[in-house]
Amino acid sequence: MENLEHRTEVVLLACGSFNPITYMHLRLFELAKDYMNATGEYNVIKGIISPVGDAYKKKGLISAHHRVVMAELAIQTSKWLEVDTWESLHKDWVETAKVLSYHQQRLAAKSSDYSPQASPSPVLPGGKRKRNGDGQDLSEKKPSAPQKKRPPQLKLLCGADFLESFGVPNLWKLEDITTIVENYGLVCITRTGNNAEKFIYESDILWKHRNNIHLVNEWITNDISSTKIRRALRRGQSIRYLVPEPVQQYIEKHSLYSSESEDRNAGCIIAPLLKARQ
Amino acid sequence: MRCASKQDFDAPDKMKCKIPVILLACGSFNPITNMHLRLFEVARDHLHQTGKYQVIEGIISPVNDSYGKKNLAAAKHRVAMVQLALETSSWIRVDQWESEQKEWIETVKVLRHHYSELLRSLPRRKEAPSSRAGSEIPTEDIATPENTAAPELKLLCGADFLKTFQTPNLWKDEHIKEIVEKFGLVCVSRAGHDPKQYIYESAILTHYQHNIHLVKNVVQSDLSATHIRQALYQGKSVKCLLPEKVISYIKEHNLYQEESKST
Numbered sequence: 001m002e003n004l005e006h007r008t009e010v011v012l013l014a015c016g017s018f019n020p021i022t023y024m025h026l027r028l029f030e031l032a033k034d035y036m037n038a039t040g041e042y043n044v045i046k047g048i049i050s051p052v053g054d055a056y057k058k059k060g061l062i063s064a065h066h067r068v069v070m071a072e073l074a075i076q077t078s079k080w081l082e083v084d085t086w087e088s089l090h091k092d093w094v095e096t097a098k099v100l101s102y103h104q105q106r107l108a109a110k111s112s113d114y115s116p117q118a119s120p121s122p123v124l125p126g127g128k129r130k131r132n133g134d135g136q137d138l139s140e141k142k143p144s145a146p147q148k149k150r151p152p153q154l155k156l157l158c159g160a161d162f163l164e165s166f167g168v169p170n171l172w173k174l175e176d177i178t179t180i181v182e183n184y185g186l187v188c189i190t191r192t193g194n195n196a197e198k199f200i201y202e203s204d205i206l207w208k209h210r211n212n213i214h215l216v217n218e219w220i221t222n223d224i225s226s227t228k229i230r231r232a233l234r235r236g237q238s239i240r241y242l243v244p245e246p247v248q249q250y251i252e253k254h255s256l257y258s259s260e261s262e263d264r265n266a267g268c269i270i271a272p273l274l275k276a277r278q
Numbered sequence: 279m280r281c282a283s284k285q286d287f288d289a290p291d292k293m294k295c296k297i298p299v300i301l302l303a304c305g306s307f308n309p310i311t312n313m314h315l316r317l318f319e320v321a322r323d324h325l326h327q328t329g330k331y332q333v334i335e336g337i338i339s340p341v342n343d344s345y346g347k348k349n350l351a352a353a354k355h356r357v358a359m360v361q362l363a364l365e366t367s368s369w370i371r372v373d374q375w376e377s378e379q380k381e382w383i384e385t386v387k388v389l390r391h392h393y394s395e396l397l398r399s400l401p402r403r404k405e406a407p408s409s410r411a412g413s414e415i416p417t418e419d420i421a422t423p424e425n426t427a428a429p430e431l432k433l434l435c436g437a438d439f440l441k442t443f444q445t446p447n448l449w450k451d452e453h454i455k456e457i458v459e460k461f462g463l464v465c466v467s468r469a470g471h472d473p474k475q476y477i478y479e480s481a482i483l484t485h486y487q488h489n490i491h492l493v494k495n496v497v498q499s500d501l502s503a504t505h506i507r508q509a510l511y512q513g514k515s516v517k518c519l520l521p522e523k524v525i526s527y528i529k530e531h532n533l534y535q536e537e538s539k540s541t
Contacts, residue, residue: 023312023518030515077522220519221500228497236327238319241312242497245366 007043009152010036012187013103015087015096017058017226018051018067020251021074022243024224025049029081032157032187035216045152047081048103055093057268060230062261064088066254073246093271096156097176100184104154111151155214156180160190163213164199166206170276178205185212191221233257296332298429299325301464302392304376304385306347306503307340307356309528310363311520313501314338318370321434321464324493334429336370337392342382349507351533353377362523385433386453389461393431400429432462432491437471440490443480451482458486466493468500510534 012032018025029047036042051067052058068085075081087099163186166177180186190196196215200206206213224242232239234257239248251257269277301321307314318336325331340356341347350356353374360372376388440463443454457463467473473492477483483490501519509516511534516525528534 026518030517034514219500220505221498222519223498232496237323240319241315 004043010042010044011046011152011154012157013048014157015050019226021071022224028189049083050087053088056271057265059265060262070247074244097179108151155185157187160196181209187214189216230257297427298334299331300335300431301434302337303434304339308503310360317466339373339376344382359524363521432464434464437467437473440476462489464491466495507534
């Protein structure tokens with residue numbers, strides 16, 4: 001059994017509508033974990049699903065309550081995934097950079113609990129650690145006290161469409177993009193690595209932090225989008241084997257998706273664009 | 279499940295009897311994946327939405343071990359995994375007849391077997407006069423309530439299956455003809471294959487194209503059992519690609535640990 005102690009611990013955070021959550025979303029986590037662990041540098045210890053709040057105002061977005069419940073049902077049998085409601089409970093929309101910041105602080109607070117004398121660690125910059133484990137703060141180690149644990153690195157898990165959304169005018173603040181790729185890092189699952197690579201190449205800020213953007217190739221196309229799920233449901237078609245069974249049953253029981261639900265927020269401008277205008 | 283109720287005598291056209299259909303899928307199922315299961319759901323939805331059919335059952339028939347395909351796990355495992363995958367399905371079941379035979383059976387014979395089983399399960403109006411025990415029961419002797427159409431058994435497959443009809447010496451022409459004429463195909467298209475093309479390239483298929491239902495699988499997926507085995511050989515996660523219980527079974531029985539070097 002390989003000693004994982006010298007590896008950088010990583011927590012993957014996925015933000016999104018999860019409207020509804022599908023096997024594709026869950027696959028992103030599996031692919032990312034396999035990839036990061038296989039580099040030999042990282043040990044992925046946790047995955048967090050953070051459904052967006054209702055204030056995002058995306059068309060067809062049903063209430064956060066249901067989306068959270070479905071995500072929880074989807075990960076029932078998972079040992080390392082969890083759903084977090086902090087973002088969805090806010091009255092206003094929360095920028096992704098703020099969600100990352102919140103979770104990084106939480107992780108830091110947790111790991112500082114291991115040692116009484118430790119203070120919360122600062123946000124760690126991205127980048128690779130040396131393999132011979134210089135991360136342990138040996139100087140602070142006392143024989144009788146538990147060893148201070150370095151907080152895990154939080155990385156944003158996403159698909160290529162997310163990466164490319166950085167290019168949509170007014171959708172992102174440049175400072176947020178910078179924060180995300182500089183202080184945290186991306187694990188981006190792509191179908192054809194080339195588009196994502198090109199996109200990174202063509203962006204100065206992404207290029208600068210390209211070492212902090214991990215591109216993971218998804219060889220098996222698994223095109224289960226939430227949009228297609230909702231469309232199938234409106235047309236009375238089966239969604240079995242596209243989403244976990246408890247999710248399918250929950251959707252059926254509560255008749256969650258219909259033409260009416262798809263019309264929610266019709267004509268609304270999504271929160272980040274609205275905010276950019278102000 | 280009977281497709282018509284007693285009051286259908288004077289029923290308007292839209293209440294007209296639907297043809298009961300059973301979908302049969304043959305293949306290695308080495309192992310079964312969510313994609314295989316999706317084929318059934320997609321095919322059923324398609325047939326229902328034509329308004330003409332009522333899909334009453336789905337059957338998964340794993341191939342016999344003596345088919346000789348590389349890296350084929352033992353039939354008992356493949357059957358067990360399908361069984362686990364179908365535990366929560368209300369309409370699809372696994373059938374071991376094909377895998378239990380002494381040797382590999384041609385697809386057309388599997389269809390014939392299941393069709394005669396199907397007919398055997400229907401109520402009889404009278405006993406057949408001549409002794410034809412054990413052989414195929416002619417459709418005319420089978421009692422069906424007057425306004426129930428005769429059930430049909432269709433082969434469910436992917437477009438790549440349709441393509442195999444072109445492989446020289448793989449199929450007997452008369453078998454292809456029997457499959458498309460007597461039974462029919464429900465062919466779900468996968469990314470990268472154009473089933474219409476395969477039909478036009480074959481005289482037999484073109485002739486019986488009315489009995490070949492082409493279904494577009496909107497949720498395109500490259501997911502195949504081959505990919506699953508590859509991932510397993512490489513120690514990668516296959517979560518969400520197959521049912522959880524199948525993944526556990528594979529682990530418990532140490533299946534697909536190593537790619538077989540021999541053919």
